Amino acid sequence: EAGVAQSPRYKIIEKRQSVAFWCNPISGHATLYWYQQILGQGPKLLIQFQNNGVVDDSQLPKDRFSAERLKGVDSTLKIQPAKLEDSAMYLCASSLAGGSEAFFGQGTRLTVV
Amino acid sequence: GEDVEQSLFLSVREGDSSVINCTYTDSSSTYLYWYKQEPGAGLQLLTYIFSNMDMKQDQRLTVLLNKKDKHLSLRIADTQTGDSAIYFCAESITGANNLFFGTGTRLTVIP
Numbered sequence: 001e002a003g004v005a006q007s008p009r010y011k012i013i014e015k016r017q018s019v020a021f022w023c024n025p026i027s028g029h030a031t032l033y034w035y036q037q038i039l040g041q042g043p044k045l046l047i048q049f050q051n052n053g054v055v056d057d058s059q060l061p062k063d064r065f066s067a068e069r070l071k072g073v074d075s076t077l078k079i080q081p082a083k084l085e086d087s088a089m090y091l092c093a094s095s096l097a098g099g100s101e102a103f104f105g106q107g108t109r110l111t112v113v
Numbered sequence: 114g115e116d117v118e119q120s121l122f123l124s125v126r127e128g129d130s131s132v133i134n135c136t137y138t139d140s141s142s143t144y145l146y147w148y149k150q151e152p153g154a155g156l157q158l159l160t161y162i163f164s165n166m167d168m169k170q171d172q173r174l175t176v177l178l179n180k181k182d183k184h185l186s187l188r189i190a191d192t193q194t195g196d197s198a199i200y201f202c203a204e205s206i207t208g209a210n211n212l213f214f215g216t217g218t219r220l221t222v223i224p
Binding site: 043102 | 155156161203209212215217
């Protein structure tokens with residue numbers, strides 16, 4: 001069974017530029033999550049989707065971050081404009097609806113210079 | 114709010130047992146997880162335990178839960194160099210939704 005796919009693996013941008021990350025969850029997983037992991041810390045939830053609807057975006061900095069999951073499968077997370085403090089690993093995860101287990105992708109390492 | 118604490122570092126010799134500890138504050142936590150993260154990679158789910166259990170064993174891994182003290186531990190038997198990684202404890206009230214992670218324990222296995 002294919003795992004959670006993310007791209008790109010690495011991205012370096014200048015501050016104030018925009019960037020987008022892509023995630024393809026495990027087939028059949030209705031719930032998709034985006035987490036931010038700053039170096040030396042544990043991951044923190046940014047947003048959770050159930051199919052194509054947002055369940056929880058309370059921790060998403062909405063002035064610069066946006067995410068969508070238009071067809072209830074793939075998702076994109078965008079940052080515009082980026083700040084230095086956005087440098088982090090962005091992890092996508094998925095689970096069955098109401099499931100106990102969340103499976104993570106390999107992440108996208110973002111460096112903002 | 115939730116708080117999950119872990120010690121930052123642990124070193125063990127190859128072949129010994131490793132014990133990684135975690136404490137949490139939210140008494141509503143229903144699910145407690147252990148994830149492994151190798152350098153530059155995503156998180157791998159190792160195991161999890163429900164709050165109504167006090168022990169779970171899975172091959173070399175043993176999870177112990179002391180709900181009264183809000184203390185969770187992960188024991189790795191016969192630790193190998195491939196076990197070197199960062200181990201995250203996480204808790205949740207509702208399963209996979211909104212996992213709350215600790216800061217991770219970096220395990221170094223000395224050959």
